[in-house]
Amino acid sequence: MxxxxxxxxxxxxxxxxxxxxxxxxxxxxxxxxxxxxxxxxxxxxxxxxxxxxxxxxxxxxxxxxxxxxxxxxxxxxxxxxxxxxxxxxxxxxxxxxxxxxxxxxxxxxxxxxxxxxxxxxxHENTGMAVVVGLYDVIVKDICNQIDGVVVPANYNALKQVVISGEMKALKEACEKLRPGALAVVNLPVSGAFHSxxxxxxxxxxxxxxxxxxxxxxxxxxxxxxxxxxxxxxxxxxxxxxxxxxxxxxxxxxxxxxxxxxxxxxxxxxxxxxxxxxxxxxxxxxxxxxxx
Structure with a gap:
């Protein structure tokens, strides 16, 4: 098919x-x-x-x-x-x-x-970033620990999750995720979609x-x-x-x-x-x- x-x-x-x-x-x-x-x-x-x-x-x-x-x-x-x-x-x-x-x-x-x-x-200072190399449960758990709104937005593959949220919380989440990830990259979009x-x-x-x-x-x-x-x-x-x-x-x-x-x-x-x-x-x- x-x-x-x-x-x-x-x-x-x-x-x-x-x-x-x-x-x-x-x-x-x-x-x-x-x-x-x-x-x-x-x-x-x-x-x-x-x-x-x-x-x-x-x-x-x-x-x-x-x-x-x-x-x-x-x-x-x-x-x-x-x-x-x-x-x-x-x-x-x-x-x-x-x-x-x-x-x-x-x-x-x-x-x-x-x-x-x-x-x-x-009206909102928001964005998205892709996290590569970490399981989605880990990404979700770290997002939950952040003081501010940042959430998983795209479950793209087994170890590729896009996160979405207000810029301050997004930046903090990226900093916490980066040591264990293969890559954490900001995406060329203008807002926090799917959030x-x-x-x-x-x-x-x-x-x-x-x-x-x-x-x-x-x-x-x-x-x-x-x-x-x-x-x-x-x-x-x-x-x-x-x-x-x-x-x-x-x-x-x-x-x-x-x-x-x-x-x-x-x-x-x-x-x-x-x-x-x-x-x-x-x-x-x-x-x-x-x-």
Whole structure:
């Protein structure tokens, strides 16, 4: 069974999508539509913007979605998923790829999600860091010892956990984790995603989700909150909302996909982060990338 994976924030890079735009008329059409839908030139930011520009949530999220979705459209009938999953933002990319959302609805929802998250980022001094080489229980225990809000946000692999929180607490947690870890690295994101800091935007995002039309997808999606498959529209929507304040259970997601019959994984979008994680979770699994 063939599983497709869609990356999330942090995989953006300057110049992303430019080569795709130059080589494909179909890509040009979608990029131009995106500029119209968003009300600003996302192509200018993607093709000419700096890494600092693209780090901003309001630009990073639609840029990554566009990169992934347009790649899917260029595949045409070659895209035949048995199951899909997306990492954080990538969950909306995945849902659009399998027909649960149409392009315009997805982009509007992402724009709303990104603007809400950006608003939190501008009012709170927060961030995220990845911890490599320590078991998640150790990372969680040290976070619990910190005076301030810092929590595990992404359970990416057996010994790779992303933590999220207010900058002072995040820095203190990193200092405590660093001696036992292989690496502790700050991430190129502008806020504390998948943490209690996203709580103030939940109801507004819920309203945006409820106003968006979802259709039954062509295959199951394994969502971040539980890591289990679903095709149920109401559950899909609830999981999307809960994802904002809950950790991304990525390792559990991949293990459940393998348990349910996945034999190969293809990552669609910028970078190769998810492919590497699959390799860490199961070294024998066949992985590909379309970027």
């Amino acid at each position: 063939h599983a497709y994976l869609f990356p999330g924030q942090g995989t953006q890079f300057p110049g992303m999508g430019k080569e795709l735009f130059e080589k494909s008329k179909l890509a040009q059409e979608y990029f131009k539509r995106a500029n119209d839908i968003l009300g600003f030139s996302i192509t200018d930011v993607m093709f000419e913007g700096s890494a600092k520009d693209l780090k901003q949530t309001k630009f990073a999220q639609p840029a990554i979605f566009l990169h992934s979705y347009i790649l899917v459209k260029t595949l045409g009938n070659e895209f035949k998923p048995d199951m899909v999953a997306g990492h954080s933002l990538g969950e909306i990319s995945a849902l659009t790829a399998i027909g649960s959302l149409d392009f315009e609805s997805a982009l509007k929802l992402i724009s709303k999600r990104a603007s809400l998250m950006q608003k939190v980022c501008e 209690p800091f996203m709580e103030p935007i939940i109801e507004e995002f819920r309203l945006a989700v409820e106003e968006t039309e979802f259709k039954k997808p062509i295959c199951p999606i394994y969502q971040n909150v539980k890591g289990r498959p679903t095709s149920n529209i109401e559950l899909i929507k609830e999981n999307l909302i809960n994802q904002l304040t809950h950790p991304v259970m990525w390792r559990h997601t991949i293990l459940h996909m393998i348990e349910d019959g996945a034999t190969e994984f293809t990552e669609i979008g910028p970078g190769h982060f998810l492919r590497r994680l699959v390799g860490q979770i199961n070294k024998n699994m066949k992985t590909h990338g379309i970027s």
